[in-house]
Amino acid sequence: MNLIILGPPGAGKGTQAVRLAEGLGIQHLSSGDMLRAERASGTPLGAKVAEYMDSGALVPDEIMIEAILNRLEGGGDTGVLLDGFPRTVAQAESLDEALGKAGRPVDGVLELKVPRGAIVQRITGRRVCPKCNSVYHMEFRRPRQEGVCDNDGEALIHRPDDTEEVIVSRLKNYEKQTTPLTEYYAGKGILHAVDGDGSVDEVCARLERVTRQLSGGR
Numbered sequence: 150m151n152l153i154i155l156g157p158p159g160a161g162k163g164t165q166a167v168r169l170a171e172g173l174g175i176q177h178l179s180s181g182d183m184l185r186a187e188r189a190s191g192t193p194l195g196a197k198v199a200e201y202m203d204s205g206a207l208v209p210d211e212i213m214i215e216a217i218l219n220r221l222e223g224g225g226d227t228g229v230l231l232d233g234f235p236r237t238v239a240q241a242e243s244l245d246e247a248l249g250k251a252g253r254p255v256d257g258v259l260e261l262k263v264p265r266g267a268i269v270q271r272i273t274g275r276r277v278c279p280k281c282n283s284v285y286h287m288e289f290r291r292p293r294q295e296g297v298c299d300n301d302g303e304a305l306i307h308r309p310d311d312t313e314e315v316i317v318s319r320l321k322n323y324e325k326q327t328t329p330l331t332e333y334y335a336g337k338g339i340l341h342a343v344d345g346d347g348s349v350d351e352v353c354a355r356l357e358r359v360t361r362q363l364s365g366g367r
């Protein structure tokens with residue numbers, strides 16, 4: 150089964166993607182991890198990726214797609230969960246063409262939906278330990294002693310980007326960029342909106358319900 154996961158910043162997409170892929174026994178391909186793996190592989194494609202990454206340029210879509218196809222071939226027939234690609238309709242079209250040719254089309258696109266207010270609450274309440282990078286939350290994951298890391302006693306900090314202003318601006322950018330993409334997949338009848346508001350377990354269970362329906366419908 151080949152899936153794509155979409156979700157706004159702060160929706161816990163990365164965590165869900167890892168769990169979902171594990172549960173389904175498919176490869177989780179986050180675009181960043183995939184490029185780093187390709188680079189480390191020492192292949193000609195990896196050398197090209199390294200050039201773009203080192204010059205700070207965006208890796209072109211065709212290279213990204215080639216890297217995805219390589220992973221598909223390397224991972225047996227189980228499938229992939231793409232996370233972080235595609236981001237634009239043009240990328241989605243190129244991906245569809247390439248996967249179609251490979252006989253492995255996208256089966257479903259999972260879109261995590263979380264109300265803006267809930268994301269703002271999640272992120273503004275976040276506190277991190279500058280020493281061990283542990284993440285706490287003032288409401289949902291309080292340290293044993295207020296303002297202090299459980300592991301090492303370091304004073305917790307509120308990251309400068311964890312403000313409502315920064316988050317709302319990131320969410321607006323995400324919506325602007327993602328709406329055409331979700332419309333594209335909705336038009337193909339493969340978009341599945343999933344309520345992403347709730348605990349990690351609750352959201353994971355909802356995602357698994359959708360993927361069960363997808364695999365049952367084949």
Ligand SMILES: [Zn+2]
Binds near residue numbers: 279281282299300
């Ligand atoms: Zn710490």
